[in-house]
Amino acid sequence: MLKQGYTDPQLHRYSGDTDQEWYVDFYHTCIQRNKRKRVQVRLGINFFKTAKERDREARAVIKIIRDSLEAGWDPHDCKLDVWLQTHxxxxxxxxxxxxxxxxxxxxxxxxxxxxxxxxxxxxxxxxxxxxxxxxxxxxxxxxxxxxxxxxxxxxxxxxxxxxxxxxxxxxxxxxxxxxxxxxxxxxxxxxxxxxxxxxxxxxxxxxxxxxxxxxxxxxxxxxxxxxxxxxDFGTHRHATDEELRILKQELPKLHPELYNLVRFEHVTGMRPNEILQYKYSMTDWLNSEIKLSYMEGKTRIYRVVPVPAFMLEWIKARKGMQPDNYYVFGKGLKSGPKSLTANSLSRRWSSYVKEKLGLNISLYSFKGLGGDAKRDAGVSYGGVQAGYGHALGSSSTKAYLRKEGERLRQEIKDSIVDL
The missing domain is CATH 1.10.150 (DNA polymerase; domain 1)
Known part of the structure; x- marks a missing residue:
């Protein structure tokens, strides 16, 4: 007759090799069945990518195993995750x-x-x-x-x-x-x-x-x-050089105001919805900035959007003598007192760009395309990040910059020195 009990749980970590499936195991003896079995438990250890994180998680898993065994879990009856759900x-x-x-x-x-x-x-x-x-x-x-x-x-x-x-x-x-x-x-x-x-x-x-x-x-x-x-489903993939050539050549003829908005997004990095809520009164003419309050932004934060001199001149010319409270891109995407809805903008994009020009690219993708263009022009990663309103160290910016990996590899090629 076997004696009820279990061995101390041990982590199998393959000398820290994270390409392997780590697990904790122990032997458990059930006196009712007169059987002894080896039990393996993972509980998400392998969700983590580094050995340090896996070691930390494994310690937590071992504690859960011990506590559960003391509380009456019998591995011969069910797996640990099932037992945890009901106990x-x-x-x-x-x-x-x-x-x-x-x-x-x-x-x-x-x-x-x-x-x-x-x-x-x-x-x-x-x-x-x-x-x-x-x-x-x-x-x-x-x-x-x-x-x-x-x-x-x-x-x-x-x-x-x-x-x-x-x-x-x-x-x-x-x-x-x-x-x-x-x-x-x-x-x-x-x-x-x-x-x-x-x-x-x-x-x-x-x-x-x-x-x-x-x-x-x-x-x-x-x-x-x-x-x-x-x-990556390619929903907001960046336009190819040929697609960009067609858009720059044909869209100003079909819908010049829609092209103005695309150009504005590309230069400022503002989201389409933010652009639709942008009024002349939000422009800091002296410091060449747009004061985007939380009411216009995606989140309830205040941020500053830097505007290059050529775009500021374009905004001044567009405003002319119009009141400060006019939308820069209002009804029909023209400057005016009433705003355009996001749905109306989407319909215009689908009609003029996707259907008439046959370009399967999203309007939102020009935010990231503009970010890559800034990096190519010498703007630092932190500079693009600040322009987007992302916190320093945030991973959000990375999703927009599709050429960043290629750019960093080239930087190494251009800068590395010989022994």
């Missing part, structure tokens, strides 16, 4: 009732004892006032799928103070299953992509940022979850 710690009833704290907007302040689904909903309400309309819709979508995923994973009774990275990864994987089931039902052949995984992770991370700010959690569990390598 969450119970929340003790409060001994005394304390007055509920609220934000200045009257939203209840979440605490470490707040259950995960309720905490995310409160976090969204707290963050909602900071988001623009489009971003708000995206975060609503994130919440709409996160809550069912939490319940499907058996974590609806999990308090914030017990939430770990492994729980968030399980939620994200469950969201993927829910979304894929919807895609399959629609029968359009759509699949859950790494891009979608990263997008929903950003939503959940934003909720936890708000929770961290209000001290409901000590740290954001999303911070150490690595993004998956995204798939």
């Amino acid at each position: 969450q710690p119970k929340i003790p009833e409060p001994i005394v009732t304390v007055q509920e704290l609220k934000t200045p907007d009257g939203i209840p302040v979440p605490t470490p004892a707040t259950l995960l689904p309720e905490a995310l909903e409160l976090a969204y309400k707290i963050r909602q006032k900071e988001l623009k309309k489009k971003s708000c819709q995206n975060y609503e979508t994130g919440l709409r799928y996160a809550i069912p995923a939490i319940k499907a994973a058996g974590m609806d009774k999990l308090p914030l103070e017990k939430v770990k990275r492994v729980h968030i990864r399980m939620v994200l994987e469950q969201i993927g299953k829910i979304r894929q089931a919807e895609y399959d039902k629609q029968g359009k052949g759509k699949i859950w992509t790494p891009n979608a995984f990263n997008r929903y992770k950003s939503y959940i991370s934003a909720y936890f940022d708000a929770l961290e700010e209000w001290e409901a959690v000590e740290f954001n569990p999303c911070d150490k979850i690595a993004d998956k390598d995204p798939i």
